[in-house]
Amino acid sequence: MMKKVFSTLAVVCCMVGAFTAQQGNAATTYTYYKVQKGDSFYKIAKKYKTTISTIKTLNKRKSDQIFAGETLKVPVTVKATKTVSTAKPSITAEERKLMAQLVQAETGSSEPFAGKVEVALVILNRVKSPAFPNSIKGVIYQKTKTGYAFVPVKTGKLTRIQPTKQDYAAVDEALALFPKDRRGSLYFYNPKITKDKWILSRPVTIRIGHHVFAK
Structure with a gap:
């Protein structure tokens, strides 16, 4: 229930920073991801629907090595036409x-x-x-x-x-x-x-x- 409400909010309101790359008519921002045991750049890229090179560039990485517990920046794309809702989220x-x-x-x-x-x-x-x-x-x-x-x-x-x-x-x-x-x-x-x-x-x-x- 909460997720449906939160999905109406623009991601740009809570993203921890801006990533300047543009993809067509969509604006790109990033959030942080804590690496879990068994993760790889491939798995993380697949989860966030992006590419390995994009994540590496965002984190200034050349090596394929990542470690459980470290934090990586991962891109999140938001359609430019998405409106911002200021409605108070409802909970049970x-x-x-x-x-x-x-x-x-x-x-x-x-x-x-x-x-x-x-x-x-x-x-x-x-x-x-x-x-x-x-x-x-x-x-x-x-x-x-x-x-x-x-x-x-x-x-x-x-x-x-x-x-x-x-x-x-x-x-x-x-x-x-x-x-x-x-x-x-x-x-x-x-x-x-x-x-x-x-x-x-x-x-x-x-x-x-x-x-x-x-x-």
């Missing part, structure tokens, strides 16, 4: 509660309201990104090599969380802001706790409270 009551639960689990009462909103935006941005699952539930319960993408899910804490009115308000605010969100935050972490070199290398979008948000 179940999805709204699930988002509010994660917001509460990740921010508690120690983070400012703006930080809660940005956590909710991370979920929405992941749903829209081709590098993540295409539903709210899929994003929140995404499995990784270490268990799950979000610690509260990994520990089993999420299902016991009772979100507050502020958490629900943060989700609603994120939904209202999402169509025009240009930061495109996809990750967040506490720099005093996180030691993962990959996440620490991501481009920072904003710092709020104890969290650093990145893409």
Whole structure:
């Protein structure tokens, strides 16, 4: 349901940068893709309906070697005639509660309201990104090599969380802001706790409270 709504939004609203190449009457932009085990330039090119040479040029690569965990720029073509929708995406009551639960689990009462909103935006941005699952539930319960993408899910804490009115308000605010969100935050972490070199290398979008948000 969410994917259908998101597909009406112009990709240029959330792309992390512009790629100047033109293909006929279509404008080309790019997004980031995290390389998975078993990936190759061929597989990635096929997935994004582009060519190996285009991806290599975009990433200034000459070798055919890529490594699991690294991030590559991949082109995304959008028809120039596509219109931009600023409509607030609609979600189910179940999805709204699930988002509010994660917001509460990740921010508690120690983070400012703006930080809660940005956590909710991370979920929405992941749903829209081709590098993540295409539903709210899929994003929140995404499995990784270490268990799950979000610690509260990994520990089993999420299902016991009772979100507050502020958490629900943060989700609603994120939904209202999402169509025009240009930061495109996809990750967040506490720099005093996180030691993962990959996440620490991501481009920072904003710092709020104890969290650093990145893409």
